[in-house]
Amino acid sequence: MAPVMKFIRIDKENWERDLQKLRRSFRLIGPVKADQDCLFKTLGEGEFPDFNFLNTRLSLKSLVLPQSENMFEYSLDQSREDCHILKEVKRNPTQCVVFGIRPCDAFAFLLVKPNFDTPEHEDPYWKQAYGAITLVGLACDTPCSTCFCTSAGCGPYHEEGLDVLLVPADDHYLAKAITEKGKHLLKAVDWDTETAPGVAEKEIEARRLAAEKRITSFISTDHLKEKVTIDLYDAPFWEDVAFSCINCGICTYVCPTCWCFDIQDETRGKSGRRMRNWDSCMYPLFTLHASGHNPRGMKIQRVRQRFMHKLKYYVDKYNNGIQCVGCGRCIRLCPVNIDIRRVGELMNNYKPIA
Amino acid sequence: MKNPYLPYPVRIDEIVTETEDKNLRTFKFVFLNPGDQKEFVYQAGQFAELSIAGKGEIPIGIASSPTEKGFLSFTVNRVGQVTTHLHSMKVNDTMGVRGPLGNAYPWEILEGKNIVIIGGGFAFTTLRSSIVYMLDPKNRSKFKDIHVIYGARTPGMLLYRNEVAQWEKRKDIHMHITVDVTDDPDWAYNVGFVPTITEQKAPAGDDDTYAIVCGPPIMIKFTQPILDDLGYAQDHIIMSLENRMKCGIGMCGRCNIGKEFVCKDGPVFTLAQLTDLPKEY
Incomplete structure (x- = not known):
């Protein structure tokens, strides 16, 4: 014992x-x-x-x-x-x-x-x-x-x-x-x-x-695991979720579970350092290829990536629940009132049209 | 555990300009510390980060074969900040290589099978590694028929021309070289896009035949239905993807397609795996 x-x-x-x-x-x-x-x-x-x-x-x-x-x-x-x-x-x-x-x-x-x-x-x-x-x-x-x-x-x-x-x-x-x-x-x-x-x-x-x-506010997650990734990805609601987003990135910076980073070299005179900095999936440069091609070049793709990562990809990859602890910072600080609880609801309840 | 972000220091041993537009060069690197070479154990299909202090890193497929000892080689297209700087570097300059990274082609599964390699443009690098690996006297008997369909825009844009010409002469590999167009009256090989030549030359698909396909998206898009018609199952079509990368070890978060990171869970995927994932590449 x-x-x-x-x-x-x-x-x-x-x-x-x-x-x-x-x-x-x-x-x-x-x-x-x-x-x-x-x-x-x-x-x-x-x-x-x-x-x-x-x-x-x-x-x-x-x-x-x-x-x-x-x-x-x-x-x-x-x-x-x-x-x-x-x-x-x-x-x-x-x-x-x-x-x-x-x-x-x-x-x-x-x-x-x-x-x-x-x-x-x-x-x-x-x-x-x-x-x-x-x-x-x-x-x-x-x-x-x-x-x-x-x-x-x-x-x-x-x-x-x-x-x-x-x-x-x-x-x-x-x-x-x-x-x-x-x-x-x-x-x-x-x-x-x-x-x-x-x-x-x-x-x-x-x-x-x-x-x-x-604590009276909640996110629905019980059906996320059983959803088919491509169905959620192709769901029609992303257009609506992303409409007001200005890709400011505040949601990713204030999130305690967002970990994406960039690596950059910074030279002054003849010495320099390789450093890593916070990065954000909200920015087009995050995924831009040198060729000019960008797999997430449109805002809707980036907004979808953030929620799919937190509420579906993470869930499937680690079998560890959602990549969110419910601190609510992204909701409080979003300048256009995008609410992860609402997006969670849409994803959790989504049924593709057969 | 060692720092996975720390590159091995290397010296540029040789630079070969591959194509008539001079935009593609093959860089041969030798490790500065001999011990590092023993640690860098790789298989055909893996990539590495080429690292230039003050400029940054770029993920590039390894063009040398694990059967070629004492050096690593990479064929690099001049397109961005790091690659442009690399093209201005000279033999004996020092830089870094970090890797090997990602998964190789599934060699354990490919042994004992017919292999059809389909490549276009400068995506031929890890395919070159694979061909050299399979043709090595120790390895050739492990594979059945080997077909290679390799296309470039013009004869002058083909990579590894001398080697390709050597392979053409061999009996143990079926080469199908092609170019989109040429006005060279002495051009002895095919003219036509890769999907067309695939349709004409590739063997029919069966349980014992695997296709490895690397090329620009447009080539892949039109080759895929041809392989379907030839009877290749989706799990017998192997592809290697590219995405913008930084860490190369599945941590920095940008190269994902769905839950898979191209750097760590790929870059090699079967078409069957890709059909279940968003097309974010």
Whole structure:
């Protein structure tokens, strides 16, 4: 029988002192207010995570897949022996602890993992960065109206992807170590005040159920797997879905599970670097051949690609549910109100005309 | 595990201009570190990323055969930024090769079968690799009849002309060279588009006969119904696709057709596989 995970009580009055202690060996990252939004950033001396937020404007994907990242360096100086030869950039990711990641954003890393960590190849940049973070998740009691995590394989108290689940109470937090990494963290701060057996578990369970009930918006996915790819691809509704899209790409940038990237060389003088940058399937250049031919040259093809990837290709390829955690950012930030829940509904209910 | 994005450093050993328009050149590379050559184990049909520091990378089919030891060769059409720069490079210049990438032609299935190779234009590179591989004295007995239908716009646009002429003389391979047009009165081979010559020369399809088809979309479009008429089943027609690529290992996300990445799950697909996928190539 698996050992019962105990809840640890952390008194809020000691919170800042404890984080201060943790700061000696880890980089601390947490949500802070920025204008009207909340953003994750490295917490400097005297800065503490602000837990008074719904969800951050951006997910934490840039922690593992930075918007721009150096892969290699090179010299074009002919007098040098290593001229034109790419050299690996020294990577030494600092161990960091994230406080206050929402369970949906943490779960997103698990959906992205099978792309970067495969039996044939490992992406060393993604893997090392992911290995260097400990995720302390903040349970979600007040969802946004656009949250639909419970129907996207996730939930407001979802534990998969987290190392520690943190549940705020009046004058304390309740913490539950989910992984070995999480246990290690709790130990490092001497967070070891176990709650009385059964009491916290019952309370948390009740709060989880209440939080899940507060999520009233959903995506339909139950029939996606059985649909024929080509039928969905040829469905007539794409014209309508894509009509208002301006291909701005915001949906892909704010999405915690969108991982597409570009590789570019940037030279200054005689030295340069090969770097990777976020890319987006919303842009025609993403697929443009050197010949001028473009398999996704039209907007409708690109919009269809994004939804087909998330709700059909991913589902079929990894047998791991949809490539979406229901965070709702793409819905909130889309300038023309394209809504993945509606597209999911269209796809899930589609029946080709015989 | 090693960094899959790191190219092997190579030296350009030889550059051959293949075609009369000088737009196609074959680059022969030698590894700078001899150990790298042992690691680069490939089969005909695979590709690699050619990497030029400061310019970028391009996915190109490997034109040399695994039976040719000590070098790699690639035939490159001058069309974009990287290929244009590559065409300006000289023998002994240093650059990188990353690979081998993608799946080869299914050689385990092809052994013991009749092979019909159908190629057009500069898509003949991995087909050249395949022919050299099959004609190797160690391998020829593993295959039954070999037919090659290879077409170019004009005689001057044919790749590997000397080799093709040598193959023409052999008894163990049936060559059907063709050009779209020519005003050369001494042209000794066929005149006509690849689909037409396929119709006239290709053997009928059966369980023991596989066609490998590489060429421009227009050639493939018109060759496919001919192979249907000749009795080739869709899973006996093998094709190699191209798409814009960056990573070459199925991670960067752009070369997909449906759930398959051309770089990692392809570039070799049977026609049967492709009929279930969106035509985004």
